[in-house]
Amino acid sequence: MIKRKAAIGIDVGGTYAKVAAVVAGAKRGASWGRILLQSRIFSSPEKGPARFIANLGELLDSWRGRGIEPAALGLGLAGDVDGCAGRLRYSPNLRGWEGFDFKTTLKRRYKKPVIVDNDANLAVWGAYVTELKKKPANVIGVTLGTGVGGGLIINGRIYRGSTGSAGEIGHMRVAIPGEPCHCGLTGCLEAYAGSYGILRTARKVLGRNPLSGQALRRLCPDLEDLEPAHISAAAEQGDAAAREIWAQTAQHLAVGLANLVMVLNPDVLLILGGVSRAGRWLTDPIHKFFATQPFKIPFQKSMLKLADNPNAGSVGAALLAMDE
Amino acid sequence: MIKRKAAIGIDVGGTYAKVAAVVAGAKRGASWGRILLQSRIFSSPEKGPARFIANLGELLDSWRGRGIEPAALGLGLAGDVDGCAGRLRYSPNLRGWEGFDFKTTLKRRYKKPVIVDNDANLAVWGAYVTELKKKPANVIGVTLGTGVGGGLIINGRIYRGSTGSAGEIGHMRVAIPGEPCHCGLTGCLEAYAGSYGILRTARKVLGRNPLSGQALRRLCPDLEDLEPAHISAAAEQGDAAAREIWAQTAQHLAVGLANLVMVLNPDVLLILGGVSRAGRWLTDPIHKFFATQPFKIPFQKSMLKLADNPNAGSVGAALLAMDE
Numbered sequence: 001m002i003k004r005k006a007a008i009g010i011d012v013g014g015t016y017a018k019v020a021a022v023v024a025g026a027k028r029g030a031s032w033g034r035i036l037l038q039s040r041i042f043s044s045p046e047k048g049p050a051r052f053i054a055n056l057g058e059l060l061d062s063w064r065g066r067g068i069e070p071a072a073l074g075l076g077l078a079g080d081v082d083g084c085a086g087r088l089r090y091s092p093n094l095r096g097w098e099g100f101d102f103k104t105t106l107k108r109r110y111k112k113p114v115i116v117d118n119d120a121n122l123a124v125w126g127a128y129v130t131e132l133k134k135k136p137a138n139v140i141g142v143t144l145g146t147g148v149g150g151g152l153i154i155n156g157r158i159y160r161g162s163t164g165s166a167g168e169i170g171h172m173r174v175a176i177p178g179e180p181c182h183c184g185l186t187g188c189l190e191a192y193a194g195s196y197g198i199l200r201t202a203r204k205v206l207g208r209n210p211l212s213g214q215a216l217r218r219l220c221p222d223l224e225d226l227e228p229a230h231i232s233a234a235a236e237q238g239d240a241a242a243r244e245i246w247a248q249t250a251q252h253l254a255v256g257l258a259n260l261v262m263v264l265n266p267d268v269l270l271i272l273g274g275v276s277r278a279g280r281w282l283t284d285p286i287h288k289f290f291a292t293q294p295f296k297i298p299f300q301k302s303m304l305k306l307a308d309n310p311n312a313g314s315v316g317a318a319l320l321a322m323d324e
Numbered sequence: 325m326i327k328r329k330a331a332i333g334i335d336v337g338g339t340y341a342k343v344a345a346v347v348a349g350a351k352r353g354a355s356w357g358r359i360l361l362q363s364r365i366f367s368s369p370e371k372g373p374a375r376f377i378a379n380l381g382e383l384l385d386s387w388r389g390r391g392i393e394p395a396a397l398g399l400g401l402a403g404d405v406d407g408c409a410g411r412l413r414y415s416p417n418l419r420g421w422e423g424f425d426f427k428t429t430l431k432r433r434y435k436k437p438v439i440v441d442n443d444a445n446l447a448v449w450g451a452y453v454t455e456l457k458k459k460p461a462n463v464i465g466v467t468l469g470t471g472v473g474g475g476l477i478i479n480g481r482i483y484r485g486s487t488g489s490a491g492e493i494g495h496m497r498v499a500i501p502g503e504p505c506h507c508g509l510t511g512c513l514e515a516y517a518g519s520y521g522i523l524r525t526a527r528k529v530l531g532r533n534p535l536s537g538q539a540l541r542r543l544c545p546d547l548e549d550l551e552p553a554h555i556s557a558a559a560e561q562g563d564a565a566a567r568e569i570w571a572q573t574a575q576h577l578a579v580g581l582a583n584l585v586m587v588l589n590p591d592v593l594l595i596l597g598g599v600s601r602a603g604r605w606l607t608d609p610i611h612k613f614f615a616t617q618p619f620k621i622p623f624q625k626s627m628l629k630l631a632d633n634p635n636a637g638s639v640g641a642a643l644l645a646m647d648e
Contacts, residue, residue, distance in 0.1 A: 080621060089621055138486050152587070154478060161589025162462050165622040168586040173579055176499055183618045255497055259583065262492040263476070265485020294507045297404060297413055298489040 005071040006036050009126075009318030010056065011119055012077050014093030014146070017043050017052070019059055020311060021068045022318035033130045033315040037063055045093070049100040057109065072112050072324055074317030075102055076119035078149075083164050086116040092182060093147075113324035119143075119313055121158050121167060124151030126316025127270050127307040136267030140260050141307075142169050142253075144275035147182065148190035152264070158320075170194065174255045192252035195275060198228050202245045213241030232278045246281035253282065254289035258299075261290075265298045268305055276306040329395040330360050333450075333642030334380065335443055336401050338417030338470070341367050341376070343383055344635060345392045346642035357454045357639040361387055369417065373424040381433065396436050396648055398641030399426055400443035402473075407488050410440040416506060417471075437648035443467075443637055445482050445491060448475030450640025451594055451631040460591030464584050465631075466493050466577075468599035471506065472514035476588070482644075494518065498579045516576035519552050519599060526550055526569045537565030556602045570605035577606065578613035582623075585614070589622045592629055600630040 006021035020038040041055050060070060079091025079098075086103020088094060106114040124141030132139070139153040148170030152159040160166050170190035171183055178187020179200060191197045206213045206223065216234035220226050234242035257269055276282065283304055290299040309315070330345035344362040365379050384394060403415025403422075410427020412418060430438040448465030456463070463477040472494030476483040484490050494514035495507055502511020503524060515521045530537045530547065540558035544550050558566035581593055600606065607628055614623040633639070 080619065090619070136486070150587075154483065159478065159588075161622065162460070162591040163589055163621050163625045165619065166587065166589035168589075168619060168622075171586045171619065172583040173498070174500070176579065185618060255500065259496040260587065262495045263474070263490065263584065263587070264483075265487055265490035265492075267486040294509060295404065295414070295489065295492060295495065297487050298485065298492075301487045 001067045003067045003069055004036065005069050007072045007074065007318035007322040008060065008070045009122075009314035009316065009321065010073065010075045011122065011313030011317055012043050012052070012075065012094065013119065014045065014078060015043060016040050017056070018311065018314040019056065020314035020318055021063060022315055022322075024319075024322065033126065033319050035311060035315065037066065037068055038311065038314065043094070045095060045097060049097045049102065053102075053105055053109070070110050070112055072318075072321035073106050073110060073114045074122065074319070074321030075106065075114070075116045076122035076313050076317045077102070077116065078119045078147075080165050081116060081118045083115065083117050083160065086114065113321060115317070115321045115324055117158075117317070117320065118149070118151070118164070118167070120149030121151040121160070122316035122320060123149075123272055123313040124153065124270060124316070125158055125320055126312035126314070127272055127309055128153050129319050130312070130315060131270075131305070131307045131309060132268060138264065138266040139268045139270055140169070140257075140264060140266045141270040141272055142257070144193055144195075144271060144273035146195050148194045169256065169260065172256050172259060174252045189252060189256040193249055193256070193275070195228050198231070198245065198249050198275065199226055201248050202226055202231060205241050205245050205248070209241075213239055215239035216242045228275045229277065232281065235278065235281045243281060246278050247285050250282045250285035251289070254286045257286060258289065258293060261298050261302050262295065266302055268303045270305050270307045272307050272309075272312055274308070274310070276308050279306060282306075325391045327391045327393055328360065329393050331396045331398065331642035331646040332384065332394045333446075333638035333640065333645065334397065334399045335446065335637030335641055336367050336376070336399065336418065337443065338369065338402060339367060340364050341380070342635065342638040343380065344638035344642055345387060346639055346646075348643075348646065357450065357643050359635060359639065361390065361392055362635065362638065367418065369419060369421060373421045373426065377426075377429055377433070394434050394436055396642075396645035397430050397434060397438045398446065398643075398645030399430065399438070399440045400446035400637050400641045401426070401440065402443045402471075404489050405440060405442045407439065407441050407484065410438065437645060439641075439645045439648055441482075441641070441644065442473070442475070442488070442491070444473030445475040445484070446640035446644060447473075447596055447637040448477065448594060448640070449482055449644055450636035450638070451596055451633055452477050453643050454636070454639060455594075455629070455631045455633060456592060462588065462590040463592045463594055464493070464581075464588060464590045465594040465596055466581070468517055468519075468595060468597035470519050472518045493580065493584065496580050496583060498576045513576060513580040517573055517580070517599070522552050522555070522569065522573050522599065523550055525572050526555060529565050529569050529572070533565075537563055539563035540566045552599045553601065556605065559602065559605045567605060570602050571609050574606045574609035575613070578610045581610060582613065582617060585622050585626050586619065590626055592627045594629050594631045596631050596633075596636055598632070598634070600632050603630065606630075
């Protein structure tokens, strides 16, 4: 059996963790991060972090049996992460994991370099390295999932701020007072562009007129099961209600992104996550909004890019661990 | 006569320009930027940039007569500046100055290093160097004047973004739809925290009740002449209406600053400009707002500091030119 050294990237969300064994390599031209093996394991936050580390260990043992030798480990956690200490400081989705020393635990077990970071930072890094051929200096990445996260690349490196908490784009206020957000405030970007916010908008739009959204209702007869993917599919079929839902979502996203363009004047705005599959239903209204802004140059120079790599988080974690 | 080499800092606003001859030196302990000579000349934007350069030349000739030899020149302009090209790209306050090649013109005339930058960037740099003893890595500076500008220090250096336009903090939206802003949009931070926004708030608060604001009305009998300084003085005298005006101003400023803390997680938030003389009437409500934020750490770690150095712009311009 051929043995290969690979960086292990682990992207831990509230429900499951994606694990990937990654080697530096070419993919679509000049980019990087070839996945040799990948898998998904449950995060099971309620069972605690030690149990998660044990489950991860079983997976990596089985990968060793297939010739994959960990050379470095990168761990992305959904929450406010202290990267130096390798601990979670605050996480609504991984409650009870705060304070656990992931860095030392993984270092002791694998005797390899370990990095621990915010999951959105790593996903943005993964997309930056694998999806942008020229490496622009300044990139703002927004991850659209249940919640809305973000990561900033400044001068070609992840910018973490003074306590490692930078990039919490989802909790900029884009409406005041606005709709409730999971964080406890109202009017945050996440309250509109996170999937729960999008579904709230959908219920409002569909509730206004029971005859609207025919295509959407056909695709998802029980609105309790509605997902952003249904709304995208219905929008593609010409469903006016579905398009209205995306238009409202895009409007709030545009306000948030415009704030960021005014403050950070980036080269690229990267939109990550499954919701970005809405494609032009999301980007067209944002481009239109940008075109109305009085400060022209920063908006003309900010390229908006959808980066729908579902493995950006685990690949980014592995790539950054490799750099250690 | 003793001849001294000094960096010349020029801070050009819509009405007048502050010019300072600065040498590196100690001031209040470890800080820098001693002013040898300073003066104010009219900007007279309507007469064009060549006339301004000629007026500046007369001033600097007279300073030569007093032994000041320019060693470098730093020029801050109110507007969107292309620092590499040394030109203004867009400025509502210096209309008609766009496109003029300040850098080459000044270099030809003085044969010394010249930098051209946005005025708020330079003011924040000036305050950063002269007022913060330990140089924190990441600082957000907000300049409160007629308009609201900003400058970002990231990893100890001015961050300019991809086209030099970064830091336009005044045009983040903090209310939607909100009050009209000079930029043509509504709800921008400037529409509340710029002096014209503060005066609009004052008219609303005073208009609601003609018996309110007794101290304020005494200090400024003709409300047409009202200035932020009157509101601060009345607030100090216990005037409830004046305090209400600052509370409303501070509330909008707090929303904008909280957005910036979530995104940039800075060490220090610097508030510059004359309006910052409102002191605790501005900072107390901001601290209270920060204390209610669900993400604790970034707010606990961001120090809010009022930096009321009226010469921060010209000193910052000189200091940065010196570094060239």
